[in-house]
Amino acid sequence: MIGRLNHVGVATPSIEASVALYRDMLGATKIGTPFDMPAQGVRVCFVDLPNSQIELIEPLGDASPIHGFLAKNPKGGQHHVCFEVEEILAARDELRAKGATILGTGEPRIGAHGTPILFIHPKDMGGVLIELMESPKGEGH
Ligand SMILES: CC[C@H](C(=O)O)C(=O)SCCNC(=O)CCNC(=O)[C@H](O)C(C)(C)COP(=O)(O)OP(=O)(O)OC[C@H]1O[C@@H](n2cnc3c(N)ncnc32)[C@H](O)[C@@H]1OP(=O)(O)O
Numbered sequence: 328m329i330g331r332l333n334h335v336g337v338a339t340p341s342i343e344a345s346v347a348l349y350r351d352m353l354g355a356t357k358i359g360t361p362f363d364m365p366a367q368g369v370r371v372c373f374v375d376l377p378n379s380q381i382e383l384i385e386p387l388g389d390a391s392p393i394h395g396f397l398a399k400n401p402k403g404g405q406h407h408v409c410f411e412v413e414e415i416l417a418a419r420d421e422l423r424a425k426g427a428t429i430l431g432t433g434e435p436r437i438g439a440h441g442t443p444i445l446f447i448h449p450k451d452m453g454g455v456l457i458e459l460m461e462s463p464k465g466e467g468h
């Protein structure tokens with residue numbers, strides 16, 4: 328099931344400030360344009376790496392799912408890890424059969440890369456919020 332590491336999600340109170348950190352402290356050069364995802368309650372900005380991405384996420388709207396995390400971690404922090412899977416529904420059903428809790432309605436939603444995503448509750452993965460993202464068709468994992 329588990330495929331490529333697609334991105335590491337980093338929650339931040341300010342994408343602008345975080346972009347400056349990755350650019351000025353770590354020399355990141357491939358930094359995307361921030362964009363809003365109202366349906367997911369976040370503003371997103373990707374920092375491209377040679378073999379993956381950092382996904383900077385900032386709360387968008389009162390119902391953002393990351394308000395709780397930032398209340399506990401006001402300066403932000405590592406929020407989730409996203410792995411690619413071939414078939415998101417098969418992965419979901421397999422995980423449920425193993426006793427995992429799939430967050431939200433359990434139906435995939437469209438993520439920042441335009442493909443279906445799901446999240447596994449941290450309690451089922453050793454305290455790590457895991458995002459699964461269906462690989463873009465034609466791109467194996
Ligand atoms: C645009 C999509 C984009 C993409 O890649 O395509 C994204 O990745 S968007 C990312 C933001 N969206 C989500 O994270 C959706 C899924 N997340 C959730 O539903 C919530 O964040 C949830 C349920 C994981 C936590 O919600 P909340 O913090 O409000 O609830 P609690 O405080 O009750 O937390 C429950 C329990 O989980 C622990 N927790 C919370 N966040 C994390 C985390 N990021 N990593 C690890 N653990 C986390 C929290 O400490 C509580 O633990 P407990 O032992 O019960 O105190």
Ligand SMILES: [Co+2]
Nearest residue numbers: 336382409458
């Ligand atoms: Co993500």
